[in-house]
Amino acid sequence: MADARWTGPRGTDMGEWLPVLDLVEPARQRRLTVLVRMLLLIPHFIVLFFLQIAAFFTTIAGWFAALVLGRLPEPVFRFLAGYLGYHTRVSASAMLLIDRYPPFALNPPPDYPVRIEVRPTELNRLAVFFRLILMIPAAVVQGLVSSGWWTLSIIWWLITLILGRMPRPLFEASAATLRYQMRFNAYFLMLTPAYPKGFFGDDALSVPEQRSRSATMPLIMSGAGKALLVLFLVVGVAAEIATSVATPSETTDNW
Template structure:
């Protein structure tokens, strides 16, 4: 299954609301040593992602103008942005302890890599493309709160995984849901899909073609414990935002005698 499949013609079984898919093969165990130094090991990837991000911003601007005229992204633009998004998701999955295998330095991963995304090029609504920055705001709020909430207690998830040598299933489900929603949000921002991000709390398998091989996240069925963790992530994200805002306000207030 490729990260990007280029076929600008319509397919009978692909609906306009088909959402980008995240496939993660859940590891039975993780090496504690790699968990211990995970973020240090990923520093080279963070540098590469920074450089790719600069190129992606330029490409998105070009793609935005092209999409306004063509009603879709040109093939080279689509392929690069899909590759960039896949790379970003693979590094994110590793940093969030979903997988143990080190991400490859490639936009197109090997077939057996345990993290893949699938995006399919479809037509884009020109009006939605024009107002993309405004339309994405609600999803950006959800994505920002969920991601900041996960990282606010990241050391707790790290300690749990380090001690057990694996990520408990409810935590895996909730973490995958955060990563998947972030992937769908980025795909919408990058104009790789016209479908607005959804399915934060999981979904049934109605959107998954029957012939596709399913992974731990395709479809992403979340237990009550996993959904509870997602709510916790959102609450922590709100608390983090309030704390940051309050701290910034206090630091900006003039002190007496100055």
Template sequence: MAQTPGPGGWTMPVAPGPPEFLPILDIPEPGRQRRLTILFRWLLLVPQAIVLWVLSVIAFFAAVIGWFAALVTAELPAPIARYLTGYLGYDTRVTASGTLLIDRYPPFSLRQRPDFPVLVQVRPGRLNRLAVLFRLILMIPAAVINSLLGAGWVVLSFFIWLLALVLGRLPRPVFEATAAFVRYRFRFNAYVLMLTSAYPKYLFGEEWPAPGEEPPVSATRPLVLGGPGKALLVAFLVLGLAGHVTADFAQSGNDSDKTVNTAPAP
């Protein structure tokens, strides 16, 4: 039990607070995929994207209501926590399919199915009111990383899709880097939605369990990245940054052209 200084220099025991639960994402090892489903993967997921958009609108209002409630009670109301947890799981399953990590079509359901290869664990609980109050500010660094990762993956998405189509599977480094991105995105969204007080971490994975420790549960628990996988993950970040900078320059150029074209003649 931890000790804390008291009056006169004596110490008193302090019970440790509950540890933060870092949301868990389980994805199986990369295996063979059907080339036909790879070929039409993104087209097949269009209905899922439409449903997700509708659910995201509801999730936004639920999160706003939950934010006010958490400021008062230091936790999300149970119905809101259940909905946001279901939405987050649904979103993560669709993302895993869209990034070619799995070859199963996600079910149209907020409930987690044990037979589906993508499993999530989220444990909504007590929240720090001050962290809830400043959640939009605190999440900025993680939001930047998440945005860069997503933009970088999109830049390389055609080549990743083509490689998977030719090989009938994702090469291990591509799987590792993509899984790291999807897991970070999942943990970031859990933090934004106040389903956890744990800040997203371990972007570059963990170490292999030491002998005698708990054996690996899935390909992402623990997520161990080799050198090529880490290099590709860095490439996502760099390409994402380059894409944002290029887009900003292009937008500035367009704004300048509009200003010149709309300026009154002398």
């Protein structure tokens, strides 16, 4: 599904193409929309709940089809790509990366500041069969960095509310978190054979200077942005440890 309009980066393997996140960084954000952002997104969370149910069963059907055909059938690919784009746009808004309200559509208008691109391609049947096992390392990284971001989200919310914008290093780290999440979801949904990569951004030379870029095309990260990503991971690990320690203690108290 060509939801963006550029030629994306290639992975380390010949012919491997990584899903693209095309995110336009806003110069300023309206403080009022930042203040009530999560309330404004409640209708989208409801829609996503039902879309996730549909995507779950579609993914199961797609898994069996991919084992037989070596690819996703076009209707399955089209729906899952639309779902992934919708989920990414809502997540970008929730993470304060954009100020414009997400559309209630699987395909956004051409001028919407968040777009993705995934391309139909052949799939390795063996990799499809063992997908749930293969994705475990990426799932751990994605889960920890997302957990760390959301654990500290009240701080990012206050900073953005006070300044009326996200500081550039925080924007870079948040965009990197969202992009890795999108690439992981694309891999899980079998929309791509490419394993999630580019956690710490892209090489500054990965796109020619004359080519038009958005904030994530490519995602060039500063040292401060990378340090924040490490912070997200550390906080995510701490949060998981705290949760695992507290749970047995609560169970013992109940007895």
